[in-house]
Amino acid sequence: MPARAKSASETPDRAPLSELTALSPADGRYAGKTQILRGIFSEFGLMRRRVAVEVRWFKALAACAQIPQLPALSEEQNIFLDNIAANFSPADARTIKKIESQTRHDVKAVEYFLKERLDAGPGLAPAREFVHFACTSEDINNLACALMLRDGLAQVLLPALDRLSAQLERHAGHWAELPMLARTHGQAASPTTVGKEFRVFAARCKNLARQITGVQLGGKINGATGNYNAHIIACPAVDWRALSAELVASLGLAHHDCTTQVAPNDDIAALLHAMCRFNSALLDMNRDLWGYIALGYFGQRAGKNEVGSSTMPHKINPIDFENSEGNIGIANALAQHLAAQLPLSRWQRDLSNSTVIRNLGLVFAHTLLAAAAAANGLGKLTVDRKALARDLEHNPQVLAEAVQTVMRLHGIRDSYEQLKELTRGKSELTLEELRGFVRGLKIPGRDKQRLLQLAPHSYTGMAADIARRP
Numbered sequence: 001m002p003a004r005a006k007s008a009s010e011t012p013d014r015a016p017l018s019e020l021t022a023l024s025p026a027d028g029r030y031a032g033k034t035q036i037l038r039g040i041f042s043e044f045g046l047m048r049r050r051v052a053v054e055v056r057w058f059k060a061l062a063a064c065a066q067i068p069q070l071p072a073l074s075e076e077q078n079i080f081l082d083n084i085a086a087n088f089s090p091a092d093a094r095t096i097k098k099i100e101s102q103t104r105h106d107v108k109a110v111e112y113f114l115k116e117r118l119d120a121g122p123g124l125a126p127a128r129e130f131v132h133f134a135c136t137s138e139d140i141n142n143l144a145c146a147l148m149l150r151d152g153l154a155q156v157l158l159p160a161l162d163r164l165s166a167q168l169e170r171h172a173g174h175w176a177e178l179p180m181l182a183r184t185h186g187q188a189a190s191p192t193t194v195g196k197e198f199r200v201f202a203a204r205c206k207n208l209a210r211q212i213t214g215v216q217l218g219g220k221i222n223g224a225t226g227n228y229n230a231h232i233i234a235c236p237a238v239d240w241r242a243l244s245a246e247l248v249a250s251l252g253l254a255h256h257d258c259t260t261q262v263a264p265n266d267d268i269a270a271l272l273h274a275m276c277r278f279n280s281a282l283l284d285m286n287r288d289l290w291g292y293i294a295l296g297y298f299g300q301r302a303g304k305n306e307v308g309s310s311t312m313p314h315k316i317n318p319i320d321f322e323n324s325e326g327n328i329g330i331a332n333a334l335a336q337h338l339a340a341q342l343p344l345s346r347w348q349r350d351l352s353n354s355t356v357i358r359n360l361g362l363v364f365a366h367t368l369l370a371a372a373a374a375a376n377g378l379g380k381l382t383v384d385r386k387a388l389a390r391d392l393e394h395n396p397q398v399l400a401e402a403v404q405t406v407m408r409l410h411g412i413r414d415s416y417e418q419l420k421e422l423t424r425g426k427s428e429l430t431l432e433e434l435r436g437f438v439r440g441l442k443i444p445g446r447d448k449q450r451l452l453q454l455a456p457h458s459y460t461g462m463a464a465d466i467a468r469r470p
Contacts, residue, residue, distance in 0.1 A: 026365040033372055034365040040152045041361025044093045049144035050110045051092075052085040053251075054132060057139075057221065058114075060247045061130050066237040070130050080121045084114070107137035134230045136223055138349070142263040143219040145357060146253050149271065150217055152364050160371045161209045161278065167378050168202035168285075171195065175383065176467035179457040180297065181391045181398070188395040191460050194297075194383060195467030201285040208278040215271040218254035219263055221247060225348045226259040261349035265342040268360075272339040275367055279328045279335075282374055286321040286328075289377065293318045296387040300380045320377030324370045331366035334359055392456040396431035397423040399454055403438060406451060410443045431455065 015021040022028035039045050059081060062073045073081070092113070100109035111132040118124040118131065132140070176195035181188055221244045222228055228240045245255040256263050292298050302316045338360065342353045400419040407415035422437055423429055438451045 024362065026362055026369070030365075030369055033369055036156050037152060037361055037364055037368065040148055040155065041364060044090060045148060046144055046358075047093045047096055047110065048085075048088045049147045050107065050140050051088050051114065052147070053140050053143045054110060054114055055081050055085045056250065057133070057135065057247060058127075058131055060243060060250075061133055062127070064238055064243060066239075067235050070127055074122070076122050077124055080124070084117050105137075107132075107140050110140070134223055134228075134234060135221065136261055138262050139221040139223070142265075143221065143248070143251060143253070145268075145360070146217045146219045147251060149268065149360065150252060152361075153212065153271075157364055157368060157371075158209060158213060160368055160375075161205065161212070164282075164371050164375050164378075165202055165205040165209060167375055168198050168205060171378065171381070172199035172202050172467045177464045178383065178385070178388065179392060179460050179463075180388050181395055181456065188391075188398055190398055190401055191392060191456050191463075193460050193463040193467055194388070196460075196463035197288070199467045199469065201281065201288075204281040204284075205278065208274070208281055212271065212274040212278060215267060215274055216254045217271065218256045218267050219248050219251065220244070220256040220259045222257070222259060223261075225261050260345065260347075262345045262353075265353070268357075269339040269343050272335040272363065275363065276332045276335050276339075279332050279367060279370060282370060283325055283328045286325045286374060286377075289381070290318050290321045290325075293321075295391070296384055297391075299382040299384055300377075301382060302380070318377065320373045320380065324373035324377065327366045327370035327373065331363050331370060334366070335363045338363065389457065393431075396434050396456060397426065397429050398456055399431075399434055399451075399459055402454060402459060403434070403441075403451055406443060406447050407441065410447070412441070412443070 019028050019031040026034050059073065061067055062070050096109045096113045099112050100106050103109050114131045115128045118128045172195045174195065175198065176193060178194040179191050180194045182190055182192040223230055231240045241257060248255040300316045300318065338356055341356050345353065400423040404415040404419040435452055438448060441448060
């Protein structure tokens with residue numbers, strides 16, 4: 001008997017959606033690390049927050065004494081409405097999608113969904129036309145989007161960034177006194193400590209995370225072109241600006257009072273730019289650590305069954321920092337496009353930013369992946385103290401800065417030029433040769449002794465204190 005032909009949905013190019021068939025790696029290969037964002041930035045998450053906004057608006061209208069056509073809600077009715085929003089489920093989302101297949105309008109589908117629920121509610125059917133009352137779709141969308149961003153930050157991203165900063169602070173304290181040759185322009189420079197260099201990135205990440213937190217997200221609910229036109233015609237006695245401001249504030253958002261049909265989205269752009277700055281600091285750290293691993297300053301713990309190369313068994317590659325770098329590139333490219341596009345809208349409204357804004361979740365996903373990969377890499381680091389000491393020992397010329405500075409203190413002419421002649425480009429210079437130069441200086445004995453006792457590993461200034469700074 002011949003084999004049954006596969007249906008179109010079963011053929012390889014139309015495989016059912018799964019982590020193996022997802023178009024985006026964020027929902028495919030890396031799904032296990034990003035699934036925490038699905039309930040927030042997925043279409044389900046957007047629908048859920050649209051429903052919540054519609055319910056809050058309906059309740060605000062019912063609480064307004066200047067709209068006698070909509071009586072105040074009973075306790076039972078309030079609980080019923082709150083439960084619609086609180087218990088919104090994937091089944092509810094599928095119902096909305098089914099409605100949307102007929103309406104060809106996503107927000108109108110939410111309105112019809114809620115009207116159906118009110119028809120089945122306790123005495124709410126007569127009030128069904130107050131669902132989405134005087135609203136344009138953007139009134140609901142901009143508030144829902146702001147709630148998604150707020151929740152994505154508070155529930156997922158900021159805790160991840162805080163954990164990363166704390167990890168960097170632990171490294172800073174642990175290696176506060178461990179000397180390391182610094183490199184400016186890739187060349188040997190005045191020594192630092194391992195801990196101090198981690199403190200630099202801990203401080204940057206902490207400060208940049210505060211900038212993300214400091215962005216005040218806002219929203220508006222003021223009608224088709226931002227003028228409350230229909231509101232005033234229908235209910236002139238209502239202070240619509242005050243009611244709208246109260247509703248937006250109750251959602252924990254700043255009120256945008258002066259808008260076109262769309263919220264200005266300048267706040268979202270500011271948030272995205274702040275995220276880019278954090279990512280750029282993280283990228284800087286990834287590249288530094290990659291370089292230090294290449295120099296042999298750091299090693300990496302590897303799992304027993306891990307493979308570094310398909311052909312070279314010895315390798316332990318810095319893949320976590322490389323993975324973080326790649327995800328930062330994607331996150332920042334998306335964020336920069338969104339930040340440039342979202343504040344723009346021709347005249348009072350166009351849809352050029354409607355599809356763009358749906359990619360906010362990907363910015364969060366790739367930022368989260370970048371932070372997680374960097375944290376994983378940090379957790380594997382080991383220090384090769386011998387390599388650090390060897391590099392310091394082989395570069396005594398870095399003490400030239402200290403010698404010429406003390407010479408300047410005592411007015412010795414051409415101090416810098418003398419040390420330049422002695423040290424510049426001379427990799428064979430020894431510490432003893434430098435000390436011989438110091439012995440010939442006409443400077444106070446106490447200062448001369450301090451220079452003679454100096455070695456690259458002890459020439460770290462206040463690095464250890466800075467590394468421990470809380």
